[in-house]
Amino acid sequence: MLNTSLEYLKTLIKKKVSVKELEDILFNLGFEIDSLKGDEIAIEITPDRPDLLSTHGLARAINVFLFEKPKKYEAKKSEIKVFVDESVNSVRPYTVCSVVRNLKFDEQNLKEIVNFQEKLHETFARKRKKAAIGVYPLEKITPPIYYKAVEPQKIKFVPLDSDKEMNGNEILKKHEKGRKYGELLLGKKLYPIFIDSKNEILSMPPIINSAKLGKVTTKTKDVFIECSGEDIFTLLKTLNLIATTLADFGGNIYSVEVIYPDKKLETPDLKPEEVKINILNVNKILGTNISKEEAINFLERMGYLIEGGKVFAPCYRTDILHEIDIIDDIGRAYGVKNFKPDFPLIATTGGLLKETKIKNRIRELMIGLGFQEVFTLILSSSEEQFSKMRFESKAIFLQNQIEKSINMLRVSLLPELLKVLKNSQHYRFPQKIFEIAEVILPDEKTETKSIDKTNICALISNSVVNYEEISSVLDSLFSNLHISYKLKEVRDKRFINGRSAKIVIDKEEKGIIGEFCPKVLENFNLENPVVGFEVDLSLLLKHPGN
Amino acid sequence: MYKLTEEGLKYLKKGLPEINLVKKLKEKELKFTDAKKLENFNIALLWAKKNNWIKIEKGILKLTEKGERATKEKYKIEELLNKVEKNELSEEEVKILSKRNLIKKEKEIRMERKEILNLTPELLKTGLWREVKFKKYNVEVPGKKIYPGKKHPLNLIIEKIREIFVEMGFEELNGPLIETAFWDMDSMFIPQDHPAREIQDTFYLSGKGDLPDKELVNKIREVQEKGGKTGSIGWKIKWNPEIARQLLLRTHTTAVTYRKFAKGIKIPSKYFCIGRVFRNEEADSTHLPEFHQAEGFIAAEGLNLRSLMGFIKEFYSKIGIEKIKFKFAYNPYTEPSLEAFGYSEKMKRWIELINSGIFRPEALAPYNIKVPVIAWGLAVERLAMFVFEKKSIKEILGHTCDLKDLREYDILKVEKW
Numbered sequence: 001m002l003n004t005s006l007e008y009l010k011t012l013i014k015k016k017v018s019v020k021e022l023e024d025i026l027f028n029l030g031f032e033i034d035s036l037k038g039d040e041i042a043i044e045i046t047p048d049r050p051d052l053l054s055t056h057g058l059a060r061a062i063n064v065f066l067f068e069k070p071k072k073y074e075a076k077k078s079e080i081k082v083f084v085d086e087s088v089n090s091v092r093p094y095t096v097c098s099v100v101r102n103l104k105f106d107e108q109n110l111k112e113i114v115n116f117q118e119k120l121h122e123t124f125a126r127k128r129k130k131a132a133i134g135v136y137p138l139e140k141i142t143p144p145i146y147y148k149a150v151e152p153q154k155i156k157f158v159p160l161d162s163d164k165e166m167n168g169n170e171i172l173k174k175h176e177k178g179r180k181y182g183e184l185l186l187g188k189k190l191y192p193i194f195i196d197s198k199n200e201i202l203s204m205p206p207i208i209n210s211a212k213l214g215k216v217t218t219k220t221k222d223v224f225i226e227c228s229g230e231d232i233f234t235l236l237k238t239l240n241l242i243a244t245t246l247a248d249f250g251g252n253i254y255s256v257e258v259i260y261p262d263k264k265l266e267t268p269d270l271k272p273e274e275v276k277i278n279i280l281n282v283n284k285i286l287g288t289n290i291s292k293e294e295a296i297n298f299l300e301r302m303g304y305l306i307e308g309g310k311v312f313a314p315c316y317r318t319d320i321l322h323e324i325d326i327i328d329d330i331g332r333a334y335g336v337k338n339f340k341p342d343f344p345l346i347a348t349t350g351g352l353l354k355e356t357k358i359k360n361r362i363r364e365l366m367i368g369l370g371f372q373e374v375f376t377l378i379l380s381s382s383e384e385q386f387s388k389m390r391f392e393s394k395a396i397f398l399q400n401q402i403e404k405s406i407n408m409l410r411v412s413l414l415p416e417l418l419k420v421l422k423n424s425q426h427y428r429f430p431q432k433i434f435e436i437a438e439v440i441l442p443d444e445k446t447e448t449k450s451i452d453k454t455n456i457c458a459l460i461s462n463s464v465v466n467y468e469e470i471s472s473v474l475d476s477l478f479s480n481l482h483i484s485y486k487l488k489e490v491r492d493k494r495f496i497n498g499r500s501a502k503i504v505i506d507k508e509e510k511g512i513i514g515e516f517c518p519k520v521l522e523n524f525n526l527e528n529p530v531v532g533f534e535v536d537l538s539l540l541l542k543h544p545g546n
Numbered sequence: 547m548y549k550l551t552e553e554g555l556k557y558l559k560k561g562l563p564e565i566n567l568v569k570k571l572k573e574k575e576l577k578f579t580d581a582k583k584l585e586n587f588n589i590a591l592l593w594a595k596k597n598n599w600i601k602i603e604k605g606i607l608k609l610t611e612k613g614e615r616a617t618k619e620k621y622k623i624e625e626l627l628n629k630v631e632k633n634e635l636s637e638e639e640v641k642i643l644s645k646r647n648l649i650k651k652e653k654e655i656r657m658e659r660k661e662i663l664n665l666t667p668e669l670l671k672t673g674l675w676r677e678v679k680f681k682k683y684n685v686e687v688p689g690k691k692i693y694p695g696k697k698h699p700l701n702l703i704i705e706k707i708r709e710i711f712v713e714m715g716f717e718e719l720n721g722p723l724i725e726t727a728f729w730d731m732d733s734m735f736i737p738q739d740h741p742a743r744e745i746q747d748t749f750y751l752s753g754k755g756d757l758p759d760k761e762l763v764n765k766i767r768e769v770q771e772k773g774g775k776t777g778s779i780g781w782k783i784k785w786n787p788e789i790a791r792q793l794l795l796r797t798h799t800t801a802v803t804y805r806k807f808a809k810g811i812k813i814p815s816k817y818f819c820i821g822r823v824f825r826n827e828e829a830d831s832t833h834l835p836e837f838h839q840a841e842g843f844i845a846a847e848g849l850n851l852r853s854l855m856g857f858i859k860e861f862y863s864k865i866g867i868e869k870i871k872f873k874f875a876y877n878p879y880t881e882p883s884l885e886a887f888g889y890s891e892k893m894k895r896w897i898e899l900i901n902s903g904i905f906r907p908e909a910l911a912p913y914n915i916k917v918p919v920i921a922w923g924l925a926v927e928r929l930a931m932f933v934f935e936k937k938s939i940k941e942i943l944g945h946t947c948d949l950k951d952l953r954e955y956d957i958l959k960v961e962k963w
Contacts, residue, residue, distance in 0.1 A: 030874030046876035047741065126739055233782045285882070285904065285918070287850030322778035324906055328882040331851060332874050336884075339872070343856035346846045348816045350712035353720060360705075367695035372952055375698040377944045378723065378822060379836050396724070399752060400745040403828050403835050409724075409795075416945055424949035428693070431949065438822075440723060447756045449793060450724040 001034060003115075004055040006041040008108060012059030015066050025062055029332055048319035050124040051241055054116035056248040057316070064303045065333070072305055073244050073270045073315060078254030082226070085148035086261050091185065092192045092205060095147045095228040096235045096267040097258055098243045099138060100251040105218045109249050113216075116245060120238060124318065128181050131229040131238040132206030134194065138222035140213045142197045147228070149190035157201040159208040160215060168204060177208045194226060202226075223251075237318045239268045244316045272305050272312030275326050285327050287342060288334065298333035299326065355454075355541045359436050362456060362537070365480050369473055371434040371458055376416035378438060379406040384415045388523035390493040394442050396450055409440040413457035414494070414534050418516075418524045421461050425527055430462035436537070454541045455511075459532035467499045467515050470531035474503070474513055483539070487513065494520055503535055511535030547652040548640060550630050552660075554648030555677055558627045563590035565621050568599050571609045572617045578605045623648075693953040700838075700942055703930040704820055706960045707840045710864040711818040714857075716842050719819040721802035726755035728790040730797055732766050733804040734879040735909040737781040738789050742797065749826045749835070754791035762808060763787065765912035776907040795824035799841040799923065800879070807913040814846035814917075820926065831938040838926035838943075843905075849918040851882055851904065858886045858900055858922055865929070866963050875901065879909040880921065890932065892963070897932060899924045933963045 010017065017025070023033050026043065031052070034042040043058065051057045064070050078099045088095075117133050125131035152168025159166060159175050166174060168191045172182040184206055185191055194202035196213070203209040205228040216223060225242055227235045243253050258265040277299075279292045290298075296306055304326075305312040313320050320326060331339075363373060379398070385408060386392055396409045410416060413435055420433055436456045443451040456477070460470055471487070478485050487501035492512060494500070500514025513533035521530060550558060557563070563586035570576065570584065581587060594600045599613030609617075623646070626639050630649055643649040661681040662669075669675040697705075708718065721729075731743060742748065757763050765774065766785070773780035802819040811817070820840040827833050844857065855872060862870050867888035877883040880903020887896040902922030910919060930942045934955065940946040956962075 027873055030876070032873070048876045123741070126741070130739065231783060285850055287852030321773065321780065322776060322881075322907060324881045328874070331882050336872050336874055339852050339855055341855035341859045342850075342852040343860055344846075344848065344853050346715070346814045346816070346844065348715040348717075348814060350715045350816070351717050352708060352712060353718040355720065356708070356718060363697065363701075367697065369695060371695045372693070372949070373696065373698040373701060374945070374952065375700050375943055375947065377834070377836055379824070396751060398749055400750055400826065401835070402746060402826050405829070406835065419945035420947075420949065423945060427949050427953075428691075432695070433949075438723060446722075448722050448724045448726060449753050449755055450722070452723050 002043045002045050002053055002055065002058060002119075004041060004043075004058075004112075005108075006036065006039050008112075009041065009055050009059060012055060013062050013066075014068065015063075017062075022062075025065060028335060028337075029061065029065065047123060050120055050318055051244075051316040053119040053123070054245050055112055056245050057116075057241075060248060061303060065301050070300060070303045070305050070314060072272065073240075073247055073253060075243075075253040075255040075268055075270050077266075078256055080224070080254070081144040081257045081259060083144055083146050084258060084260045085146065087149040087190055088147060088192050091149050091188045091190055092228050093230065094232045094235055095194075095205075095226050095258060096232070096239050096265060097145075097224065097226045097256040098239055098268045099222065099224055099254040099256055100243060100246040101138075101222040101254060103221055103223065103246060103249055103251040105216065105220055105249075107218065110216065110218060113242075113245065113249075117242065120241060124241070125229070125234070125238060128206040129184060129229070130231050130234040131227050132181075133238060133242055134203045134205060134209055134214065134226045134228075135216055135242070136202055136209065136214050136224045136226075137216050137220040138224045139220070140200075141202065141224055142200070144197060145202065145224070145226075146195050146197075147192065147226070148195070149188075149192045151189070152191045155191055155193055155201065155204055157204075158211045159204075160211050161208075162211065171204060171207060175208060181207050192228065224256075236267065236269055237316075240270060240315045241318070243268050244270070268315075270315045272315055273320075275304070275311050275313050275320065275323075277311060277323065277326055277330075281323060282327050282330055285324065286331050286334065287339070290330075290334065295330050298330045301333045302329040304329070358540050359454070359537075362477070362481070362540075363436055365477065366434045366436075366456075366458065369432075369476060371432045371473075374417060374420045374433045374435050376413065376420065376435060376437065378410055378440065379403075379408075380410040380416065381405060381407050384419065385410055385412060389415050389520060390517070390523075396440055396442055411439050411441055412534060413437060413439060413455050414459075414512075414532060415524075417457050417459045417532070418520075418526065418530065421459065421526055421530060422524050429528060430460055430465065432458070432460045434458040454537045455534055456537055457532065457534040459530055461526070461528045461530040463528055465515075465529050465531050467513075467531055470513060470515075470533055471501075474533050474535075477535075481540070485510075493517065503533065505539060510539065547633065548630060548635065548643075548649045549652045550627070550677075551648055551650050552677065554627060554630065554643065557624075557648065558630075562593075562621065562623055562627075563587070564593035564597065564599065565616070565624065566590065567594050567607075568609060568613050568616050571600065571607055571613065575609075576607050578602060578607060581607050696952065696955075696957070698947070698952060699934055699955050699959075700927065700930050702957070702960050703926060703933060704838065704840075706865070707820060707924075707926065707929075708818075710861060711816075711840075711842055713864070714816065714842075714860065716816040716818040719802050719806050719817050720821060721796070721799075721805050721819070723796060723822060723824075724751065724755075724793060725796040725801045726757065726790060727792040727794055728755075728757055728763075728766070729804055730794055730801045732770065732785070732790045733808070733912075734800060735769060735906055736878045737770065737783060738786060739781075739783060740878060745826065747826055748797055749795040749824050751793040751795070753793055754788070755793045757787060757791055758808060762912060763790075766790075769908045769912055773908060774911055776911045778906075778908045780908070795836075796821075797825060798823050799839045800921075803841060803843055803921065804913075807910075807915060811845050811915070814844070816842065816844045818842035829940070831940070834927075834939050834943060836943075837939065839923050840926050841921060841923035843919055843921035845915060845917050845919045847917045849904070849920050851884070854884065854902055854904060854920040854922070855886075857920065858884075858902055861922070862886065862888045862900070871896070875903075877901070877903050879906055880904055881906050886922070893932070897928075899929055899932075933959055 032044045034044045045052045155168035172178040202213045227238045395411045438452045486504045490502045492500050495514030503511035516530045567590035662678045768774040770785040799819045799821045824836045869889035873885045875883040875885040883903035886900040905919040
């Protein structure tokens with residue numbers, strides 16, 4: 001999501017556009033205005049396009065789409081060096097850097113670059129895991145700069161948004177950013193820092209900059225940028241995203257020499273990458289009949305650079321893995337409205353799974369017996385499945401649920417249907433409900449260490465209701481399925497003693513039937529007696545996936 | 547038409563009172579005081595005297611000679627009673643019986659008869675139904691509410707979607723609810739660091755599942771890391787089989803599609819799946835951590851973006867939406883991807899139901915699928931909420947659905963929508 005000012009965006013678009021026109025352009029490109037309140041606009045950006053998470057980036061895409069020639073970004077040499085110490089290998093092994101000069105910051109674009117940095121951290125940089133970005137006022141730094149890892153207690157500086165000097169450990173514990181991103185350094189003996197030639201700390205990535213060297217203000221003219229992380233490809237792309245946006249602010253990009261113990265990198269690498277397009281493939285995928293020249297024009301409108309008939313993907317694009325991604329861009333520029341839907345005749349025969357058909361037949365029978373079908377949830381809680389039911393069994397538990405009312409996968413439908421009755425007590429009785437649905441049980445023998453079983457469960461609740469009423473329903477079910485079964489009296493704490501039986505088919509226990517124990521009814525806050533049964537239908541229905 | 551009155555009917559069955567009296571007297575004489583206790587004595591006495599059949603001597607009733615004869619002969623009135631049903635009475639005879647109030651015009655009789663509520667087998671067997679009057683109902687009052695067994699409305703929607711897919715030539719598939727990350731994500735070229743894999747989106751379970759055969763696992767590794775032989779650069783991150791073994795609640799039905807890809811598909815072919823999926827979210831009026839997806843895919847030579855649009859258009863039209871528009875979208879395993887909106891005439895607005903795309907080459911190559919595969923999916927509860935005009939998903943799925951609503955919803959809604 002890009003949250004920005006509509007007016008600001010409009011000043012960056014070099015053609016006068018109304019909100020409606022803006023909406024149409026965005027829709028064509030595949031993005032939508034999520035909300036517009038006064039001047040505050042929120043635009044939904046898909047995760048493949050982090051370059052559009054800044055107002056300047058979005059304006060760049062709109063401008064080239066409307067008329068402008070795509071800009072080629074280039075870096076001059078800055079002669080600034082960054083030395084990478086091998087101590088960072090164990091914690092955050094890579095960095096790539098850049099310098100941007102002659103910037104004119106004002107409140108608006110300062111806010112913009114901070115926001116863009118944060119958006120990139122959260123999305124493309126995977127919460128700073130893959131990349132953390134630092135931007136510094138260059139005039140406060142004395143190059144060369146060193147990237148190394150040291151013991152946390154030896155790192156001492158005043159972090160941004162604080163007035164106290166802290167050591168590495170304190171920052172993790174006390175600073176807001178330390179608490180938020182601290183787990184990225186958890187268990188590391190050494191923490192990484194950027195430090196200059198005067199032994200002034202620039203920052204402790206991926207957590208926080210120094211207040212002294214790491215705060216860009218409206219007075220800042222030149223900036224030093226570093227990206228640190230685990231994956232050099234992501235770092236280079238991230239650096240390009242930030243550097244090109246600053247260039248769009250009016251700055252000039254300069255490269256930095258990053259010197260590793262075993263190699264030297266000159267970064268950023270803004271060279272656009274040549275892409276090949278096969279027009280046959282384009283038309284095959286899009287179902288169009290466009291010429292190569294047209295395709296190239298379309299790509300230019302999508303920001304691709306065209307030089308001597310060759311096509312180059314812009315350096316800030318992170319999503320081009322394959323020719324198909326370029327074809328997608330041609331499609332967008334061609335205009336989604338210009339595609340005529342085509343309905344080819346492809347002769348195939350359709351059909352339902354046998355399981356679906358069997359379930360439908362059984363559902364029809366239950367409906368014929370006057371039962372209302374219900375549709376309950378698989379995600380349940382041990383309180384409802386076990387404690388309230390006075391029941392126990394093996395089960396699969398959740399570990400990271402955000403919704404706190406759930407903690408396991410249901411093993412039985414009975415409590416779920418009791419919950420339906422609980423919500424229905426002010427309605428007419430008798431209440432007869434049923435469901436045919438899955439329960440999930442642990443099973444070490446299967447590929448997914450679990451088995452989905454399809455059960456049928458039926459309940460009757462009324463001011464007066466007894467075991468015989470439900471046993472005749474069960475009998476009707478089995479008679480119509482031509483399944484012979486036996487009922488064997490059983491003591492089960494869910495039911496009244498002497499009023500419950502296990503359901504046995506082919507000597508195997510397949511279910512339970514009975515009149516619910518008043519304690520269970522009390523636990524579910526039910527005021528009327530309930531009888532019911534639950535039977536495993538795996539006899540008839542195959543477990544999916546096996 | 548004349549009909550027996552209740553009295554006439556009684557006499558026809560039990561005999562006329564005067565006859566019964568003379569028969570009794572033939573057995574033995576009776577004291578007047580005892581005779582008084584007989585049924586219909588006053589009537590019997592009146593007519594027996596009129597016919598000169600009896601006399602009273604010292605308080606004792608005795609038969610006359612004429613009375614003696616009457617016990618043996620047929621009694622005129624009795625004969626006449628027998629003729630009533632056959633409708634053979636002469637005018638004279640009608641007068642005789644009418645005078646004794648034993649017959650009446652049919653209409654009049656009805657007015658008089660006892661009103662009854664229920665026709666019983668007894669009344670039918672004895673024929674007495676002819677003599678009773680049925681109590682009038684207020685037939686214009688609507689009937690008392692009764693509740694049939696009914697399908698759940700969400701199942702009606704699911705059935706409708708199944709019906710549409712089958713009509714369009716799709717075969718149904720299913721798959722397990724618990725999956726390995728391999729089938730839910732890795733198999734379809736979702737990178738191992740994709741945000742959707744994070745714990746705030748996916749329910750992870752303890753333990754690890756099994757990976758499929760080594761050959762497929764290696765192909766997935768190659769395509770994820772370097773794009774395999776597809777011409778793609780891949781995700782450029784090291785692929786970790788341990789992450790792929792992670793057990794989770796499936797987040798989309800595409801896992802079922804990929805199990806089918808691995809098992810092998812016919813060319814051309816169309817398959818679909820409707821199933822429950824899970825997202826680690828808090829429940830609110832539009833979200834539940836579990837819901838249903840319907841998904842269909844077609845593998846055939848010559849399919850392209852326009853045919854994807856054509857199939858979606860056809861599908862939308864089958865759920866009653868004719869006006870549609872598309873928007874390019876993003877999905878890690880399809881490219882191009884499209885969102886399809888349908889215009890609801892009833893709601894007067896665009897609704898977003900369908901997501902779709904053409905599977906990426908990297909997402910097909912490991913399964914040796916060499917033709918284009920197009921696919922689309924829709925959120926089942928969303929459609930159900932539109933059709934049944936519900937504001938909250940909890941009114942469509944779960945124990946929170948209102949029983950009264952389930953008992954009373956319009957069963958044709960899906961067809962009328």
